Amino acid sequence: xxxxxxxxxxxxxxxxxxxxxxxxxxxxxxxxxxxxxxxxxxxxxxxxxxxxxxxxxxxxxxxxxxxxxxxxxxxxxxxxxxxxxxxxxxxxxxxxxxxxxxxxxxxxxxxxxxxxxxxxxxxxxxxxxxxxxxxxxxxxxxxxxxxxxxxxxxxxxxxxxxxxxxxxxxxxxxxxxxxxxxxxxxxxxxxxxxxxxxxxxxxxxxxxxxxxxxxxxxxxxxxxxxxxxxxxxxxxxxx
Amino acid sequence: xxxxxxxxxxxxxxxxxxxxxxxxxxxxxxxxxxxxxxxxxxxxxxxxxxxxxxxxxxxxxxxxxxxxxxxxxxxxxxxxxxxxxxxxxxxxxxxxxxxxxxxxxxxxxxxxxxxxxxxxxxxxxxxxxxxxxxxxxxxxxxxxxxxxxxxxxxxxxxxxxxxxxxxxxxxxxxxxxxxxxxxxxxxxxxxxxxxxxxxxxxxxxxxxxxxxxxxxxxxxxxxxxxxxxxxxxxxxxxxxxxxxxxxxxxxxxxxxxxxxxxxxxxxxxxxxxxxxxxxxxxxxxxxxxxxxxxxxxxxxxxxxxxxxxxxxxxxxxxxxxxxxxxxxxxxxxxxxxxxxxxx
Numbered sequence: 183x184x185x186x187x188x189x190x191x192x193x194x195x196x197x198x199x200x201x202x203x204x205x206x207x208x209x210x211x212x213x214x215x216x217x218x219x220x221x222x223x224x225x226x227x228x229x230x231x232x233x234x235x236x237x238x239x240x241x242x243x244x245x246x247x248x249x250x251x252x253x254x255x256x257x258x259x260x261x262x263x264x265x266x267x268x269x270x271x272x273x274x275x276x277x278x279x280x281x282x283x284x285x286x287x288x289x290x291x292x293x294x295x296x297x298x299x300x301x302x303x304x305x306x307x308x309x310x311x312x313x314x315x316x317x318x319x320x321x322x323x324x325x326x327x328x329x330x331x332x333x334x335x336x337x338x339x340x341x342x343x344x345x346x347x348x349x350x351x352x353x354x355x356x357x358x359x360x361x362x363x364x365x366x367x368x369x370x371x372x373x374x375x376x377x378x379x380x381x382x383x384x385x386x387x388x389x390x391x392x393x394x395x396x397x398x399x400x401x402x403x404x405x406x407x408x409x410x411x412x413x414x415x416x417x418x419x420x421x
Numbered sequence: 422x423x424x425x426x427x428x429x430x431x432x433x434x435x436x437x438x439x440x441x442x443x444x445x446x447x448x449x450x451x452x453x454x455x456x457x458x459x460x461x462x463x464x465x466x467x468x469x470x471x472x473x474x475x476x477x478x479x480x481x482x483x484x485x486x487x488x489x490x491x492x493x494x495x496x497x498x499x500x501x502x503x504x505x506x507x508x509x510x511x512x513x514x515x516x517x518x519x520x521x522x523x524x525x526x527x528x529x530x531x532x533x534x535x536x537x538x539x540x541x542x543x544x545x546x547x548x549x550x551x552x553x554x555x556x557x558x559x560x561x562x563x564x565x566x567x568x569x570x571x572x573x574x575x576x577x578x579x580x581x582x583x584x585x586x587x588x589x590x591x592x593x594x595x596x597x598x599x600x601x602x603x604x605x606x607x608x609x610x611x612x613x614x615x616x617x618x619x620x621x622x623x624x625x626x627x628x629x630x631x632x633x634x635x636x637x638x639x640x641x642x643x644x645x646x647x648x649x650x651x652x653x654x655x656x657x658x659x660x661x662x663x664x665x666x667x668x669x670x671x672x673x674x675x676x677x678x679x680x681x682x683x684x685x686x687x688x689x690x691x692x693x694x695x696x697x698x699x700x701x702x703x704x705x706x707x708x709x710x711x712x713x714x715x716x717x718x719x720x721x722x723x724x725x726x727x728x729x730x731x732x733x734x735x736x737x738x739x740x741x742x743x744x745x746x747x748x749x750x751x752x753x754x755x756x757x758x759x760x761x762x763x764x
Contacts, residue, residue, distance in 0.1 A: 303521075303523070303526075305519060305521035305522070305523035306523045306524075306525060306526070307523075308488070308519065308523060309517070309519060309522070309523025309524070309525075309583075310523070310525075311488065311512070312486060312488060312512055312517035312519070312523075312596075313512060313513065313517060313536055313537050313540070313586070313587075314509050314510065314511070314512035314513030314514075314537065314540055315509070315540065316509050319540070323525075324525060327525075327527040327528075328525070328526060328527055330527070401527075402526070402527030402528070402570070403570060404526050404527045404528065404529070404570030404571060404572060405526055405527050
């Protein structure tokens with residue numbers, strides 16, 4: 183009980199809401215690293231998933247490679263990304279963390295995008311081609327909008343995983359909410375440790391919520407009524 | 422090369438298959454999908470390709486809009502080899518309806534119907550006007566249905582939307598691949614009747630694939646009976662297929678009851694009626710037939726009433742004569758000579 187009161191007191195303490203180690207700054211650092219890593223993963227995996235799904239070639243190979251990449255512990259990737267970031271003159275902290283997070287984001291985006299495009303009803307694709315859509319129009323007007331719920335699930339899973347894992351960056355001197363965890367451990371300050379964990383969990387849940395809202399805004403009502411949300415391969419994979 | 426045939430003048434096109442074959446795998450393999458198909462569909466006709474599954478009827482259909490390219494031979498629309506036309510612009514000028522409809526689930530009925538006009542770059546106002554016109558044509562109330570999604574429609578309504586979508590840019594040729602196979606029999610019959618009405622109204626040339634011989638006989642101006650191996654067994658008007666099947670295979674395919682089936686192709690108005698008795702006697706009859714009834718329905722009515730004859734009246738109520746079983750039998754005796762060359 184005293185511990186929870188301590189956590190409450192820590193959270194409302196004005197000193198913890200200002201300065202370089204304040205909650206707003208740490209949240210912003212955490213978000214900027216996460217968004218950067220997610221955006222890089224998106225730029226790599228989404229076009230590849232769309233291409234493989236549309237052409238139907240080589241998808242299995244790409245997915246296996248992506249899954250193997252995901253099996254490498256993030257901590258190992260982090261230590262590997264340090265010399266890389268140094269070599270590129272990117273310094274400590276932000277960029278090594280981003281580089282370590284990108285491989286986490288690629289598999290869910292790639293697998294879900296590929297699966298979403300592949301599993302679009304073949305009659306829809308045939309009707310689209312039969313009405314005189316070229317390959318690009320079939321992808322843009324039929325395959326992507328129809329597969330949107332599954333693609334969005336992949337984007338969401340990637341984002342949530344990245345937000346939760348970005349705490350590791352504190353080990354290589356980045357900012358973000360991981361600071362509270364790492365510093366809390368070092369100083370044996372359990373309150374600080376707990377606050378860090380709590381904030382990361384809240385941020386991850388807000389990310390989840392933001393994608394749920396995005397899904398409602400972006401996915402056609404015609405698909406939401408059809409109840410196609412049940413096909414979520416990534417969720418089955420992680421399940 | 423752009424295909425500009427027929428646009429605006431609402432006339433059907435001529436579709437010609439010239440020795441068109443399709444082989445899969447080793448060419449020419451032992452079992453072709455389509456084997457040396459030659460036939461011509463005249464403007465405004467409904468050509469029905471009918472046969473068991475695997476007879477190459479769908480493959481033949483897809484040669485017309487180049488979803489399948491023939492291994493040898495060619496397909497012509499109004500004398501132009503479709504292989505010489507850009508596939509994308511060809512498909513925008515040929516209507517295409519499939520059994521599973523393939524409506525875009527993320528688009529409303531109106532968006533689905535407007536797909537091809539949008540691809541063709543019509544102005545917004547013209548597309549909207551066309552959508553309303555088409556929905557009326559296929560019997561969907563635009564005000565009620567325009568903003569619905571396919572998931573909210575019944576099977577029959579979806580087929581209507583698919584039909585409207587295929588006709589949106591006034592194609593001179595429509596390809597229909599078992600369009601009514603997935604709807605229940607009552608709805609199917611209604612959709613068949615409406616398709617025939619629309620087709621006659623617009624004069625569109627239709628190629629229609631089915632495995633159902635009854636549907637083929639009802640819909641077709643001419644029926645192409647195909648058999649395993651992609652071979653065309655007979656290409657004739659329905660009455661001739663029934664009266665004179667070209668081969669043993671065709672006779673078996675149309676069924677042992679082909680004489681009965683032919684009754685559905687004729688109306689009482691086309692029969693010889695006996696005008697032998699006075700009108701006083703007509704009042705006694707407990708049965709009355711209409712000139713626009715099919716012979717099949719009339720015969721059924723006679724049998725149900727336990728009679729061998731019944732009076733026939735025109736649509737204006739005028740007495741035309743008696744329909745008798747004797748005359749029906751005689752019409753079959755004369756049939757081979759009289760209907761052979763009719764179209």
